[in-house]
Amino acid sequence: MNKGKRLVRYATDQKRYVIPGVICLALAVAADLAGPLIAKRIIDDHIAGSEGGGMEFAPILMLLAVFMGLAVVTAVFRYAEYLLLQKGANRIIQKMRNEVYGKIQTLPVRYFDNLPAGKVVARITNDTEAIRDMYVTVLSQFATSGMYMIGIFAALLYLEPAMGAITLLLIPVLYIWMLSYRKYASKYNRIIRGKVSDLNAMINEAIQGMTIIQAFRREKQMEQEFNELNDEHFKYNNKLLFLDSATSFNLVDVLRSMTFIAFILYFGNVALSAPAAISVGALYAFVDYITRLFNPITGIVNQFSRLEHSLVAAERVFELLDQEGEDVSDEKIARYRGNVRFENVWFAYKDEEYVLKGIDFEAKQGETVALVGHTGSGKSSIMNLLFRFYDPSEGRIVIDGTDITKLSRQTVRDHMGIVLQDPYLFTGTILSNISLDDPRISREDVERALEAVGGDRVLKNLPGGIDAPVVEKGVTLSAGQRQLVSFARALAFDPAILILDEATSNIDTETEEIIQHAMDVLKKGRTTFVIAHRLSTIKNADRILVLDKGEIVESGSHDQLLAYGGQYAQMYKLQAGTQATGKIG
Template sequence: MNQKPSTTRRLIAYALVYKFRIIGALLILCCAVGAELAGPYITKTIIDQHLTPGISQMAPVLKLLGLYMGLLLFASICNYAQGYLLQSTALQIIKNMRMDLMRHIQRISLRYFDNTPIGQVVSRIANDTEAVRDLFMSFMATFVVSMMQLVGIFVALFILDWHLAAFCLVLPPIFVVIMSIHLKYSKIFITIMRARLSDMNAMINESIVVMPIIQAFRREKVTLEEFEVLNKDRYVNQVKQFRIYSLSSRNIVGTVGSLVTAVVIWYFGRESLQAVISFGVFYAFIDYLGRIFQPIIGIFDQLTNAQRAFVSADKVFTILDMEGQEVEKVDRTTARPEGIVKFDNVTFAYKEGENVLKHISFEARKGETVALVGHTGSGKSSIMNLLLGFYEPSEGAITIDGSDITKMSKQALRKHMGIVLQDPFLFAGDIKFNVSLYNEDISLDRVKSALHDVGASGFIEQLPNGYDEQVVERGSTLSSGQRQLISFARALAFDPSILILDEATASIDSETEGLIQRALKVVSEGRTTLIIAHRLSTIRDADQILVLHRGEIAERGNHEALMALGGRYAKMYQLQKG
């Protein structure tokens, strides 16, 4: 088994795509650091060579001051350029990572989404990638800038006084040890904080979706208490992390900096008693020494962001490492299938050892309507999930026109399928988009025709903007029956060979059901239609009815034959008729 590359290497791989931009930014940064660090040396030269008592050399002083101001302006321009390059590169890196994540999520098996709260998935795409952005934009820029400044400062210190500069070399190892301790203990709390943020997002998402249920059953207080537990746990760990940060960042750096500065002053004071020490050298050394601690403090300030980014990156790469199936392009010249669906001794389980389908066998031919009925949990929806390729059977085979669907690309499999769910989903956009889904082969006339066939054109044309009427998320401004009719029109507009209706008439009124029944008689002509139905009155005309019980086909036949049999179907039908 191949070992996965480390998180650091994978982040570097994303950055190397833009290596030339980053190298260019670093070269500009070197120029900026050099220009900034030249300032104290120029000041030292002015003090020692041109401000000595008894010597009046204002012209050279003015030239050096002009050079100093010019270098400051040059450094400012360079800092802007390198900052822009690094920041824009970081944004591009995260854009690529977010697209890779979104692209891969569409390839992952539905089993992952069955067991993962939606809020956690959203948190990975939105929050965790944003945290990684902070790594590239803040920490990377700060770390690179700080390291370049430290190198330049130490070079300048060795030029001024190599004995004391050598003494100052003990500072980096000390701060590396402090940073290591900081990272070790801080990571524990940051990991918990990110986990709680993900849990909170999942709970918020769930609460918003089911808010009517929460209010109807007076669960507001309990929901708030559950959220408070998560929120408080995150707060407690955040406080602990801030304690570590407060102890190990500016506090300890400032203390060490004060001690080292005191040693330098003592050194120069002692030297001044033994020999003549240039005041300019003394000033420059103190100036450079004071600049050592600013880059170190900058790195400390960004350590928390870096740790948060690495924890988030681990979660992002965990999703990217999940096995997925490539979304393949479908050849437009592929022949339209006849739509002959066959299940041959199919067994299936969501969890190993817990079969929800057992030895299912049936055939639906072109132009036939096959209805699946049975109590909740009998396996009706599982059959549809297998046919659509969302899952693969544990045993047996499913074929369309004699071809095993497991050997077909999912896109080719679903191209000629249309599906209408019990709870239809409408996307944010106008009505015509919700029917065509921007499919180039579906014209506006075809959209209107599909809506007319299902009986939806009447209420749509009465809307203020007609077919351009905007639909809010999930279509909450429309009635359930209106959403269902638009969902039907969407399936019909794609002109499928196989039409799947998953309890599509369960949540609509009798009048709308009548419209749909009339439309179905027209659109099902020449198509294979599979219907999951709870309202048995809607499937009386089905060519074949399969009665499922605990994952097995208990009865099969048309309506008249099953009524004559007097079994499960007859009892269910009589119960619904009262």
């Protein structure tokens, strides 16, 4: 379905506003356009056509009263039309934004890998606002102008069919001009919308990375890069401005002049010659209608730019809505026992650039399995697959005998908990960040989870306790505090499978000891996967898997791997030596 039909479908979904609004618009136009006909009757019947040169004021006053009454009727119906169509437009955009945001929730993580957050935000906010502008202003203006033009053409054909037919030539001229305008404006608008997304992405990135920018004194460089991008945006806006300037009033003025030339030639040579002379009242009405005709024409021409701007925005929004997503499932399954098995798993983020090669291991219920290796060895990729952020390219992952790809992503994650290296906190409170407003998790559950991880001792000094406010990403909290909140969040959901992805890498030694003590108790009955660079934190793991370039090169307990004398032993000795040196120094 093309974007035009889809935009119409959104409008028809709000027919309870649109249809009454269009009816009110039609009545307002009819009442407004009746004015010149009343003026014609006053002039022909009671002024120019009065007998004996006198005028009867009673019928003139009556017709003037009708004229004023029609003006009031026009105002009332225009008010109702505006209100209804604006409500309809707001409802359409409300629905569209909900659909776009809902679609984002269903898109796989892979979609966001190469798409900056600012570009996604631009589609939800800027592009939908441009579409709203189309419904509120552009289509409203087109509908109003279209009805006025139909009414005026009908009146002109009624008053003088031949001259009325001549004015109809304006319609193909406008249509051809619109097609010509769109040919160039569409190109410019696509570039402009793209640049707006790029600007949003750069601003979003700069705000998030402001600490690094200022720490490394990159303010001027960032400003220069922004200025270059902004200059590109300015250049194409200027091109569109030149195109708009060549149309709008210039086009309308040319058409108006041509129409009045045709009007003068026609009535000068044909209509005023006997016996085809036109009455003074009809001549006045004809001039009035022609004058009025160019108001809606100006309105339509002036909206060409906004229309094209909105259509390009709609194209970008529909492109996102057309992305293949997965329905969010509410299906529930019984709590896992926690037996996890990777069977010859291969995985690549891009084509056949495999980051995991033939991964084969099993974690039994209640076991703690640690994953170690150099950066880029594939540790986090294994956890991404287990959580179904991605699916294996080859092989399969089985939990309690069930291939996880046979279940919806939400169902797979229902009994899993995860703590990331860089925990994300949402705007709200400590309480809402741990419970995530899940009705199954009470305030008491949150307090117990915090106590279990030792977070109550660290967070107790915050004003308001667990009701302390949290700003975006929790930037007012320390790294250790954020990590403890994230840890308590995972435990509050009582997962059967717990994943700790570098969970202790960003916290101080004291906080690490708090978490380590809690973990010895909390791991009971749970299958736990730990990714760690600090090898001292995984000495008690049931099994340690050493990865190198996407392959498992060593497997065993801490003592076994030390005795083996391979990569793990080298890494452990290196870290132990570094720590010893640090203590001596």
